[in-house]
Structures are given as structure tokens and as C-alpha cells.
Amino acid sequence: MxxxxxxxxxxxxxxVVIADFVARIARDPMIGFFFAKVDLSRLVQLExxxxxRTLGAEVAYDGRPLRQAHxxxxxxxxxxxxxxxxxxxTLRDHAVPDAVERTLLEHTERLRAAVxxxxxxxxxxxxxxxxxxxxxADGRESAVDWP
Ligand code: HEM
Numbered sequence: 001m002x003x004x005x006x007x008x009x010x011x012x013x014x015x016v017v018i019a020d021f022v023a024r025i026a027r028d029p030m031i032g033f034f035f036a037k038v039d040l041s042r043l044v045q046l047e048x049x050x051x052x053r054t055l056g057a058e059v060a061y062d063g064r065p066l067r068q069a070h071x072x073x074x075x076x077x078x079x080x081x082x083x084x085x086x087x088x089x090t091l092r093d094h095a096v097p098d099a100v101e102r103t104l105l106e107h108t109e110r111l112r113a114a115v116x117x118x119x120x121x122x123x124x125x126x127x128x129x130x131x132x133x134x135x136x137a138d139g140r141e142s143a144v145d146w147p
Contacts, residue, residue: 003055003056004055004056004099004100005052005055005056006057007097007099008055008097008100011052014048014055015044015048016094017090017091017094017096018047020090020094021047021086021090022040022043023040024086024089024090025086026040028082030078030082031079031082031086034075034079045062046062046063049062049063050063051104054103054104054107055100055103066111066114066115067114067115070115070116074117075117076116077112077118079116084109087105087108
């Protein structure tokens with residue numbers, strides 16, 4: 001089986017990329033607040049293990065299951081998308097092989113439901129999807145069709 005970590009230059013190279021990625025998410029104006037109290041060097045190690053396994057390397061993962069690690073954070077789809085975009089930019093800046101970029105981004109997308117609060121369904125309000133919602137004086141909401 002092909003191991004994409006070797007294609008990339010081994011674990012030391014992947015660690016440089018992941019450390020840069022974690023630094024970027026931690027200082028990002030949109031999602032950086034999530035990491036304010038997180039031990040970033042520990043996070044780098046766990047993200048490194050996780051990414052290496054995704055790329056086919058046989059290393060142990062010492063972290064929690066992803067659903068469990070993210071449940072209390074109530075991550076929205078847009079915040080998930082922001083992390084994915086920062087990952088894409090980091091991988092581009094480090095000029096990783098196409099197969100590495102594709103594998104990590106596709107794997108990210110498959111984990112959306114485990115990581116986000118609304119399980120990838122976007123807004124889960126009962127009237128979501130209608131263009132306008134009327135709220136009457138008694139507080140009842142009804143969907144209004146766009147003229
Ligand atoms: C598929 C996408 C994602 C992957 C693969 C991923 C991966 C990981 C891993 C491996 C850990 C360590 C688990 C542990 O602490 O035991 C972790 C923790 C964490 N992740 Fe993610 N993550 C993803 C999405 C996100 C997003 C979108 C955010 C926020 C915008 C986020 C914020 C965090 C935070 C704050 C922690 C630390 C939790 C804590 O220390 O309690 N993650 N993530």
C-alpha cells in the first residue's frame with residue numbers, strides 16, 4: 001500500500017506542515033478563539049498523528065475520538081469550512097504533492113458530521129430554508145413565500 005507520508009518527505013516534513021497549520025488556525029480571526037486555552041504543542045502532536053494515519057502511515061493516535069473531542073465546542077458549518085480553507089492554503093504554501101492535498105481535504109469533508117454541531121445540515125430551525133419568516137405578535141412563526 002502506498003504511504004503518502006513517505007512521498008511527502010516523512011514525519012519531520014509532515015510535522016512542519018501541521019505545526020504551521022495549527023499556528024494559522026490558532027491566530028485566525030474567525031476560529032482562533034476556539035484555541036485560546038488549548039495546549040497547542042499537544043494539539044500539533046495529535047493532529048500530526050491523525051493526519052499521518054489518514055495518509056496511510058502506521059502510527060498510533062493518542063487523542064480522543066473526534067466526535068467526543070469536538071462535541072462541546074458547538075462548531076458551525078462555516079467554522080468547519082474556515083478550518084478546511086486554512087488547511088488548503090497551508091498545504092499549497094508547502095507545495096505538498098497533489099495526492100496528499102486531495103486525501104487530507106477529502107478526509108476532512110467526510111468528518112464534517114462528526115465535528116460540527118448541526119451534523120452538516122446547516123441551520124436546523126424548523127422554518128429554515130424558507131426565504132422569510134414572519135413572527136406574529138403572539139410570537140408564532142410562519143414561513144412567508146417570496147413575492
Ligand atoms: C475534520 C476536521 C477536524 C479534524 C480532523 C480535527 C482534528 C482534531 C484532533 C485530532 C484533535 C485532538 C483531539 C483531542 O484533544 O483528544 C482536535 C481537537 C480540537 N479541535 Fe479539531 N479537528 C477538526 C475540526 C475542527 C474545527 C472545525 C475546529 C474549530 C473551528 C476544531 C477545534 C478543535 C479544538 C478547540 C480542539 C481542542 C479540544 C480540547 O482540547 O478540548 N477542530 N481536533
